[in-house]
Amino acid sequence: MMKYCVQMNRLNLAFSFLGWLLKEGKRAKAMTMSPILKALCSENRIGEAAAIVIDKMPKMGSIPDLFSYTILIKGLCSKGNTSLVLQLFFKMAKHGGEYEPNVITYNTVIDELQKVGLLVEAFGLYNQMYLAGVMPDTVTYNSLINGLCKKGEIEKANKVAHRMISKGKEPDVVTYNTLINGLCKKGEIDMAKELLHSMISKGKEPNVVTYSTLIDGLCKRGEIEKATKVLHRMISKGKEPDVVAYNTLINGLCKKDEIDMAKELLHSMIAKGKEPDVVTYSTRINGLCKKGEIDMAKELLHSMIAKGKEPNVVTYSTLIDGLCKKGELRLANRVLDDMISKGLEPDVMISKGQP
Structure with a gap:
């Protein structure tokens, strides 16, 4: 019943049914509650989801299971409530058994920790995974690599990538994109290009994010001609640049006072069906103003x-x-x-x- 109410987007009806269950003293399996928890979290109603897991489910004799806690933890992560996330996680770990966090739970918490800069804690959980007999996957390593790259610790990020491979986990496009982005932000463009070639040689197809990241890195270093070549290569590989990629190159051209080329690229962008956004217009206006073309x-x-x-x-x-x-x-x-x-x-x- 709960599942169908949610599928019909009738959350109020689902709550009415939940209220009836409470009133009648009925028991409901934890899995019955999962649809309503997912729906609440997707609507950013995390407090209500937490109330169901922590208060209402136990009153109904429906003990929250691994999935109930994991759904709630994901919701809390989306709100950045790291403290409560950790409380729930360690509560699960303490209970053990059927409540034992799985790889999805660990990944969710590790990713939240790296997002808020708590890398020591993130690596602590990574080590705990092995002790608990839960094997890290590609998603786990990607989160740790992303956290290190955001802090500019590229060498450590590379070491994690090598450890990932040694553990039999193949880096995916996200892994490569994260490392390329980290290298570009450090100004290590040549190393980023080498990694791109390595990525291709290993059968990993670069995507729009890969090329856009490299274009951004080249533009920030003032290498507009090379950035333009990357854009053309991207198109030749069947990867259609998005507005972000065009904006990045238009901005680089404007900074180099190549206003006419920026204008041409804008027209090319529009011709390909890409609608200029506020950033596109602001960038062009900035370029014109710097050149004194106020009118x-x-x-x-x-x-x-x-x-x-x-x-x-x-x-x-x-x-x-x-x-x-x-x-x-x-x-x-x-x-x-x-x-x-x-x-x-x-x-x-x-x-x-x-x-």
């Missing part, structure tokens, strides 16, 4: 609004800065007033730049 920047702003793309603080800030530098202070103030009228708060740059 063209204003036209682009009007075009952006006409196409239903609402300018953000960055868009307005860029144009106001360009107008001030051009000496068009009255117009800069009008743009500022327009920005405020739309409920956008001026940032520090605008405040300092105002006459």
